[in-house]
Amino acid sequence: MDNPHLKQACYVSGQWISARSGATFPVTDPASGETIAAVPDCGAEETQAAIIAAERALPGWRALTAEQRSDCLIRLHDLMLGNLTTLAELLVCENGKPRAEAEGEIRYAAGFVRWFAAEGRRIYGETIPASHPDKRLLVTRQPVGVCALITPWNFPCAMLARKLAPALAAGCTVVAKPAEETPLSALALAALCEQAGIPGGVVNVVTSRAPEVVGGVLTASPVVRKLSFTGSTEVGELLMTQCAPTLKRLSLELGGSAPLIVFKDADLKKAVDGAMASKYRNCGQTCVASNRFLIHDSLVERFAAMVTSRSSQLQQGHGLKASTTIGPMISRSARDKVARLVSDAISKGATVWCGGPPTGSGLFVAPTVLTGITGEMDLWREEIFGPVVAIRSFWHEEDAVTLANATPYGLAAYFFTEDLARSWRVSEALDFGMVGVNTGMMSTPQAPFGGVKRSGIGREGSRHGLDEYLELKYTCIAL
């Protein structure tokens, strides 16, 4: 593949390295099935070297002024936007998303870098009135230390930037492990960090197809003081257990099963726009994708017809083709999971409005709209992670809220209504970390992103995202 950001080596201690064993693993374009690169298949030794590099770089990095660190991040932001087109092309080739979405992801990722470049200059402390006249009580905020960042394949640039930027702004150093399917965007970001003048060892990226080995070393190390993980709930829970013996700080951004509720008084056009935006981005493979559509019984036929008409217009293809508006699934197992869920729903009585179980040999899955969904169907209980609109009807507001909350997940929820009182009532009743009212898109660097229940712990983005990388220190001075 010909791309100026293509790096086929890991970045440790400011050096571009191979695995000690020389082993590599292939990176595949999911749209074409072609191998586009080979990156080092690192193990325990390289991960340990990266931890040591991050530990050595920590004193120098945290000693810089907030303004000096902010300047580095501003340079990184400018480099990301200056290389938007080529970074997006790299992302399309490893992940499959259409070019417009990939460009949107790079802008979104750069937005976090700019946000935390500014927030890092506002790491303020406190003074507390003492009970004794000869004491002065101070609170300062200090970097947590060396952080491990483990990221998924669905937003390979943005998920890393959302962790990296606050970590660096706070004065932490990092060891990042990107997903096996999409390591190239992370390596490209590391190269831009190097160009931005961030000292060697501050940012380290280790690629591997043995995540349990790299994850094992990162979680067992007493040097690593924090783990920030985005991925599945199962792996998040495993990593939390592994972090227990060294009591690490944890940020876990895990799975979701977002409800999208359309009330009787909704503006149907807004609801359909919201459904399209929240469902089909990245071919339905987002943690905040609407997973369970709850539509007022009187609107089901009209809503399904409108969504079917819009879904049928989506153009599948390679993300670099100008006409493409929806790409492939990331992998065979992701495609097979959607096939299983759709077949199960049909066998239990769902009506197919468009699409259906994938039949071809590639990784493309046609946008699918189903009505007549019930709680017995697997797709109502599992995170679909694919381009499937699964519609269930309801009559009363309380029933919709009860059904929406009846999930172990609690990341994002959406609902549509033109009634102001209902907006407040339902928003407060939904047991989710993020609620979109009359919108299907709500993520932005200045707002806190994260979930409750089995969707995770902590928040990314916003001023709260910086606190995840800071410890409070209380100092008591006796005069």
Ligand code: NAP
């Ligand atoms: P995953 O299998 O949990 O993988 C995520 C990352 O964890 C990858 O880098 C993976 O490496 C690594 N990993 C896997 N097993 C590991 C282990 N034993 N120790 C250490 N690391 C390990 O998740 P996924 O299927 O790629 O991602 C989809 C999931 O992420 C969905 O559930 C989605 O909802 C969630 N997600 C959540 C958010 C959020 O912000 N809440 C955002 C995006 C995605 P390999 O690639 O080598 O397996």
